[in-house]
Amino acid sequence: MKYLMTAMICLCMLLCIPNAAAENRKKWSDGDIIQVGVLCKDEDTILEIVNADIKSEKDALLQMNESLMKGVCIGFPMPAMFLVIKALVHYKDHRGRASVVLGIGNADRAFVGWALGHGEYVKSKKGNSI
Numbered sequence: 001m002k003y004l005m006t007a008m009i010c011l012c013m014l015l016c017i018p019n020a021a022a023e024n025r026k027k028w029s030d031g032d033i034i035q036v037g038v039l040c041k042d043e044d045t046i047l048e049i050v051n052a053d054i055k056s057e058k059d060a061l062l063q064m065n066e067s068l069m070k071g072v073c074i075g076f077p078m079p080a081m082f083l084v085i086k087a088l089v090h091y092k093d094h095r096g097r098a099s100v101v102l103g104i105g106n107a108d109r110a111f112v113g114w115a116l117g118h119g120e121y122v123k124s125k126k127g128n129s130i
Contacts, residue, residue, distance in 0.1 A: 026119030028084050028102060035079035036104060038064055039113040043088060045072045046101050046114035053116065056094045085109055087121030 028034070040046040045067050052063035067073040086103035093099045100121050105111050 026117070028087070028100065028117055028119055028121045029124050030083075030085060032084040033081055034084055034102065034104060034115065034117060036076065036082050036115045037079050038068070038073055038075050039080075039082075039104070039115055040067060040073040041113045042072065043114065046088070046116070049073075049116065050089065050091055050099075050101060053093045053099070054091060060094070082106065082112065082115070083109060084117075084121070085111060088114060090120055093118075 040049065049060060049063045049067065052059035064073065064075075068075050082104035083106070084102050085105040088101040088103060090098065090100050097118055098120055100117050100119060102115050102117050102121065103111055104113060104115050
């Protein structure tokens with residue numbers, strides 16, 4: 001069963017992590033739509049995954065799997081769409097890519113959890129106005 005869960009997480013990661021070259025320069029801001037494969041409910045959990053992601057992909061997948069098994073994160077069979085509403089921390093992943101922990105919300109902009117994204121978070125993008 002745990003091998004099946006690990007395989008499902010790996011598949012989800014492949015579907016959810018876009019092309020690194022294209023996303024490395026991604027600038028996230030409030031209201032952007034992000035596809036999420038794994039959603040964590042608290043800061044401590046997502047920061048444990050970040051620490052693992054800094055070390056290696058294997059460590060990150062193992063930490064995600066452990067968090068899913070504990071029930072502090074949820075995984076979606078297909079990436080789900082959410083709105084970016086804030087950021088927690090910027091970091092460089094195990095491949096040296098700029099990454100960020102994003103606070104995500106539903107259509108009403110109510111916070112639902114934390115997710116990882118490649119790129120950086122900016123308050124607002126130049127030239128965009130609502």
